[in-house]
Amino acid sequence: MNIAVxxxxxxxxxxxxxNLGFGNxxxxxxxxxxxxxxxxxxxxxxxxxxxxxxxPATMVFHYGQEMFEGLxxxxxxxxxxxxxxxxxxxxxxxxxxxxxxxxxxxxADALQAIVKLIQVDKDWVPDAPGTSLYVRPFIxxxxxxxxxxxxxxxxxxxxxxxxxxxxxxxxxxxxxxxETEFVRAVPGGIGYAKTGxxxxxSLKSQMKAKEKGYSQVLWLDGLERKYVEEVGTSNVFFKxxxxxxxxxxxxxxxxxxxxxxxxxLLQSWGIPVMERRITIDEVFEAAQNGDLEEAFATGxxxxxxxxGEFNWEERIASINGGKIGELSRKVYDTISGIQRxxxxxxxGWTVKVE
Amino acid sequence: MNIAVxxxxxxxxxxxxxNLGFGNxxxxxxxxxxxxxxxxxxxxxxxxxxxxxxxPATMVFHYGQEMFEGLxxxxxxxxxxxxxxxxxxxxxxxxxxxxxxxxxxxxADALQAIVKLIQVDKDWVPDAPGTSLYVRPFIxxxxxxxxxxxxxxxxxxxxxxxxxxxxxxxxxxxxxxxETEFVRAVPGGIGYAKTGxxxxxSLKSQMKAKEKGYSQVLWLDGLERKYVEEVGTSNVFFKxxxxxxxxxxxxxxxxxxxxxxxxxLLQSWGIPVMERRITIDEVFEAAQNGDLEEAFATGxxxxxxxxGEFNWEERIASINGGKIGELSRKVYDTISGIQRxxxxxxxGWTVKVE
Ligand SMILES: Cc1ncc(COP(=O)(O)O)c(C=O)c1O
Ligand SMILES: Cc1ncc(COP(=O)(O)O)c(C=O)c1O
Numbered sequence: 001m002n003i004a005v006x007x008x009x010x011x012x013x014x015x016x017x018x019n020l021g022f023g024n025x026x027x028x029x030x031x032x033x034x035x036x037x038x039x040x041x042x043x044x045x046x047x048x049x050x051x052x053x054x055x056p057a058t059m060v061f062h063y064g065q066e067m068f069e070g071l072x073x074x075x076x077x078x079x080x081x082x083x084x085x086x087x088x089x090x091x092x093x094x095x096x097x098x099x100x101x102x103x104x105x106x107x108a109d110a111l112q113a114i115v116k117l118i119q120v121d122k123d124w125v126p127d128a129p130g131t132s133l134y135v136r137p138f139i140x141x142x143x144x145x146x147x148x149x150x151x152x153x154x155x156x157x158x159x160x161x162x163x164x165x166x167x168x169x170x171x172x173x174x175x176x177x178x179e180t181e182f183v184r185a186v187p188g189g190i191g192y193a194k195t196g197x198x199x200x201x202s203l204k205s206q207m208k209a210k211e212k213g214y215s216q217v218l219w220l221d222g223l224e225r226k227y228v229e230e231v232g233t234s235n236v237f238f239k240x241x242x243x244x245x246x247x248x249x250x251x252x253x254x255x256x257x258x259x260x261x262x263x264x265l266l267q268s269w270g271i272p273v274m275e276r277r278i279t280i281d282e283v284f285e286a287a288q289n290g291d292l293e294e295a296f297a298t299g300x301x302x303x304x305x306x307x308g309e310f311n312w313e314e315r316i317a318s319i320n321g322g323k324i325g326e327l328s329r330k331v332y333d334t335i336s337g338i339q340r341x342x343x344x345x346x347x348g349w350t351v352k353v354e
Numbered sequence: 355m356n357i358a359v360x361x362x363x364x365x366x367x368x369x370x371x372x373n374l375g376f377g378n379x380x381x382x383x384x385x386x387x388x389x390x391x392x393x394x395x396x397x398x399x400x401x402x403x404x405x406x407x408x409x410p411a412t413m414v415f416h417y418g419q420e421m422f423e424g425l426x427x428x429x430x431x432x433x434x435x436x437x438x439x440x441x442x443x444x445x446x447x448x449x450x451x452x453x454x455x456x457x458x459x460x461x462a463d464a465l466q467a468i469v470k471l472i473q474v475d476k477d478w479v480p481d482a483p484g485t486s487l488y489v490r491p492f493i494x495x496x497x498x499x500x501x502x503x504x505x506x507x508x509x510x511x512x513x514x515x516x517x518x519x520x521x522x523x524x525x526x527x528x529x530x531x532x533e534t535e536f537v538r539a540v541p542g543g544i545g546y547a548k549t550g551x552x553x554x555x556s557l558k559s560q561m562k563a564k565e566k567g568y569s570q571v572l573w574l575d576g577l578e579r580k581y582v583e584e585v586g587t588s589n590v591f592f593k594x595x596x597x598x599x600x601x602x603x604x605x606x607x608x609x610x611x612x613x614x615x616x617x618x619l620l621q622s623w624g625i626p627v628m629e630r631r632i633t634i635d636e637v638f639e640a641a642q643n644g645d646l647e648e649a650f651a652t653g654x655x656x657x658x659x660x661x662g663e664f665n666w667e668e669r670i671a672s673i674n675g676g677k678i679g680e681l682s683r684k685v686y687d688t689i690s691g692i693q694r695x696x697x698x699x700x701x702g703w704t705v706k707v708e
Contacts, residue, residue, distance in 0.1 A: 023500025026411060052415075053405045056384060056513050057377070061406075061494050064418045064550025065557065101557040136500060140415050146377025146490060146515060148587055150557050159410050161500060181542060186576050188537030190555050196418025197551030201544050203419065203455040203504050222540045223577055233502055 001044050001109045003031070003116050008048035017128035020164035022301065027121040027133075027160040031113045035103055037152035044113060046120055049159070055144035059151045065141035067096040067195045070300050071257070072134055072163075073118050073353060075127040076341030081118060081353040083135070084300075084339045086111055088257040093137065095255075096193040101150035102139055110137065110156075111351075117158050118353045130165025132339075134300075166302040171324050171332060173308030174297075176231055177214035178280060179205045180313060184229070184252075186222035191229075191252035198254075199233075206232070214311060216297070220280060221252065227277050234297035234305060235259035238278065239327055240286045241293070248275040258298040262331055264347060271327070280312055287317035294325030303339075304332035355398050355463045357385070357470050362402035371482035374518035376655065381475040381487075381514040385467045389457055391506035398467060400474055403513070409498035413505045419495035421450040421549045424654050425611070426488055426517075427472055427707060429481040430695030435472060435707040437489070438654075438693045440465055442611040447491065449609075450547040455504035456493055464491065464510075465705075471512050472707045484519025486693075488654075520656040525678050525686060527662030528651075530585055531568035532634060533559045534667060538583070538606075540576035545583075545606035552608075553587075560586065568665060570651070574634060575606065581631050588651035588659060589613035592632065593681055594640045595647070602629040612652040616685055618701060625681070634666055641671035648679030657693075658686035 008028045015025045026049055033044040060066050069089040073081050090111055094104045114135055118125070125133040137158045141151030182205040184198060185191025191198060202217070209217045216232035228247050230236060235256040237246045244266055249255050266273045286292035287310070295307040306329075308322040319325075337343030338350065362382045369379045380403055387398040414420050423443040427435050444465055448458045468489055472479070479487040491512045495505030536559040538552060539545025545552060556571070563571045570586035582601050584590060589610040591600045598620055603609050620627045640646035641664070649661040660683075662676035673679075691697030692704065 023411070026409075026498075030410060049410070051407045051409055052412075053407050055380075055405055056403070056492075056511055057380060057490075057515075058406075060415060060550075061420055062422050062490075062492060062550060062553075063557075064420065064552075064554035066415055066418065066554075068416050099558060100554050101561060134500070136411075136416075138416060144380075146488070148553050148556070148560070150561065157410055161411075183540055183542030186537055186540045186543075188535060188576065188579075189540075195554060196414075196416060197554050198418075199416075199502050200418035200420075200454050200549060200551050202502070203417075204453060206502070207455060207504065222542065225542075 001112055003113065004045040005120065006045065006047045014124065015162065017126045017131055020126065020131060020162055022163045023134065023161050025162055027124040027162070029117060029120050031117045031158040033113065033156045035154040035156070041105060041109070041156065044109070046117055054142065057144040057146055059143045059145060060140040062146065063141070063148055064195070064197050065100060065102065065151055066139065067093065067100060067102060067193070068136060068138035069093050069194060070134065070136055072132045072300055072339070073125055074132050074340045075125045081122060081125050082341060082350040083353065085257050085261065085349050086114060086351055088260065092194060092255065096195055097139070099190055099193040100195050102141070102154060105156060113158055115353055117160060121160055124160060124162055126162045128165070130167065132163055134161045134163045136161065171304070171306055171329065173306040173319070173322055173324055174215040175213065175309040175311070176216050176218050176307050177209035177212055178310055178312035179217045179219055180225055183222035184219045187251050189252065192249070192254060194254060218310060226279050226281070228280055228283060229253045231297040231307070234299035236297050237262065237295065238283060238286070238292060239294035239325065241291045244271055244273045245278050246273065246275055248277060256298055258300060258303060258335070261335060261349065262298050265331060265334060283310065284312060284315060284317050287319060292317065292319055294328050295319050296328040303335050304328055355466055357467065358399040359474065360399065360401045368478065369516065371480045371485055374480065374485060374516055376517045377488065377515050379516055381478040381516070383471060383474050385471045385512040387467065387510045389508040389510065395459060395463070395510065398463070400471055408496065411498040411500055413497045413499060414494040416500065417495070417502055418549070418551050419454060419456065419505055420493065421447065421454060421456060421547070422490060422492035423447050423548060424488065424490055426486045426654060426693070427479060428486050428694045429479045435476060435479050436695060436704040437468070437707065439611050439615065439703050440468060440705055442614065443491070446548060446609065450549055451493070453544055453547040454549050456495070456508060459510060467512055469707055471514060475514055478514060478516055480516045482519070484521065486517055488515045488517045490515065525658070525660055525683065527660040527673070527676055527678055528569040529567065529663040529665070530570050530572050530661050531563035531566060532664055532666035533571045533573055534579055537576035538573045541605050543606065546603070546608060548608060572664065580633050580635070582634055582637060583607045585651040585661070588653035590651050591616065591649065592637060592646060593648035593679065595645045598625055598627045599632050600627065600629055602631060610652055612654060612657060612689070615689060615703065616652050619685060619688060637664065638666060638669060638671050641673060646671065646673055648682050649673050650682045657689050658682055
């Protein structure tokens with residue numbers, strides 16, 4: 001793929017690396033490529049970061065035909081930049097696309113687009129401890145048309161955001177609210193796809209949890225409200241009597257790249273990992289018996305987020321006295337180390353940029 | 355509310371009224387109003403129809419926080435313009451908003467915005483038989499931010515589209531495919547809200563039905579895949595042994611304005627209407643026994659869309675020999691007549707523009 005490059009003539013000032021937060025700042029350039037029915041994806045280009053100019057009838061504003069991905073690039077000690085398993089995000093892009101009738105993207109082209117954009121904006125990759133460059137590919141439906149059908153035109157866009165350290169004050173376990181009123185996804189639905197629909201559906205529950213003093217929600221299955229699914233925008237793991245359990249992929253949860261990495265890592269350490277259905281009852285019973293040794297959420301943003309407490313209809317399960325567990329810590333240190341190049345990448349997970 | 359008006363200096367040519375189709379053409383102006391946290395809705399204005407200029411990080415592109423409504427205005431024989439039950443759409447706007455964490459709009463202000471915009475673009479209301487002006491209010495989340503949370507800023511926009519006659523060749527009954535693989539909505543979800551998420555979730559099923567030669571999908575409930583919910587973007591009614599049945603509102607189907615109007619109309623005629631759960635089994639049994647006299651879908655686009663056939667896992671239910679039923683026809687004629695001012699509006703459903 002031949003990517004045209006138009007460099008900015010007005011580079012922005014770089015933000016303070018100590019106060020980046022998440023998703024607030026964007027780099028000098030963006031990647032865009034258009035899709036037209038009958039013509040395929042065309043006109044791949046890197047241009048100065050700029051607003052999109054869209055007819056108000058553009059389908060994405062009305063019918064939610066949109067998808068996104070999220071991955072990170074890290075500056076290593078030797079000054080290089082590397083990404084973590086970008087091919088997994090690109091594969092997932094096409095899984096999402098298939099479910100919501102967006103044409104698939106060529107995987108090699110998508111990877112090339114991301115690599116080239118990071119190269120162009122290489123100076124934007126932060127290097128303060130814990131910081132990284134968040135990569136956000138997304139696709140929107142662009143027909144200016146009000147009927148309900150898949151669009152005939154799309155834009156594939158990549159933007160980059162330097163993001164701050166997730167854990168400034170160390171890995172503090174979070175308190176999680178078990179959602180029993182609202183449902184995020186069901187079998188036959190779109191829960192496994194990374195599309196806006198799943199996130200808008202989660203907002204109200206998230207706000208409710210926040211008001212009650214909880215940092216995130218644990219979703220139960222939509223059919224019986226019994227089986228554990230995900231925690232907010234993360235997958236979830238439990239360590240019960242030395243064994244690790246994570247909900248199996250039934251079509252209603254997102255197959256996380258971090259989830260997959262954690263499973264492989266634990267297996268390489270000889271720790272048994274079960275992907276199976278697990279009820280919230282089982283979690284609370286294990287907590288009561290003292291068998292629930294650790295619980296943590298996994299995702300690109302935080303890698304590992306240890307869980308200190310669950311609230312399930314005002315019953316409280318406290319985990320490891322609210323302190324981070326040994327295994328959670330070890331998994332976090334290892335994956336972050338591989339991502340940042342301080343631990344050898346025995347899995348071939350990292351992809352160098354240039 | 356004081357609406358600033360900036361008129362276009364370059365009015366567009368009006369499209370051919372015989373070939374309008376649906377949602378293809380837009381008028382010369384649009385209404386916009388902004389929301390800012392702490393300030394509320396502000397700066398209501400009518401401006402020339404123009405593209406939206408939005409940062410690529412704008413939340414609506416990523417997390418689907420968007421809602422829309424759809425209603426129609428009609429030219430009456432005396433040259434006036436009238437809308438059909440706009441206050442119902444505005445009430446539903448706030449029901450949707452509440453579910454997806456969009457701040458509510460003032461109902462009187464929203465109505466004023468719609469009325470004023472139609473006044474400005476009055477010449478765009480078509481008058482060929484069966485044509486109308488489709489009114490599309492919608493709200494999008496506009497924070498340029500990549501974290502998952504409700505936006506702090508929004509735009510409320512109204513655009514207008516002259517649309518063609520739905521039934522050029524008369525009311526032809528449609529063939530409907532009963533969806534048993536994919537699910538649209540479940541209790542605890544967002545099925546009752548008019549937000550993009552529900553439409554993107556339906557695309558794949560809609561395409562499958564089309565490929566099989568069916569014009570729309572009948573959705574079953576997501577829990578047991580047993581109870582009838584909706585037909586495509588319409589509500590559904592069955593006439594069984596002289597009684598009319600429509601699925602009750604359980605939170606997973608959209609409470610249609612047309613649905614409500616049909617219920618009131620039938621009741622005014624002394625025809626029993628039951629809002630209750632109805633299984634697809636019951637529908638097929640009634641069809642087999644010859645008890646299923648009519649079936650029709652209801653919605654703003656077509657008012658009434660008679661159903662001639664259901665396909666449920668390759669079992670076929672044929673209705674009224676594939677011909678439109680007497681009651682369907684009478685309901686269609688009455689509601690369209692009220693909308694177009696040829697039948698007296700005993701219900702107070704119409705709202706004059708000016
Ligand atoms: C709903 C949901 N679940 C799980 C995850 C974790 O996935 P990953 O590890 O690929 O970031 C994410 C975030 O990407 C998500 O949005
Ligand atoms: C999912 C869905 N159901 C039902 C309807 C019918 O509602 P109304 O009669 O208000 O147009 C619509 C269309 O608005 C819809 O989108």
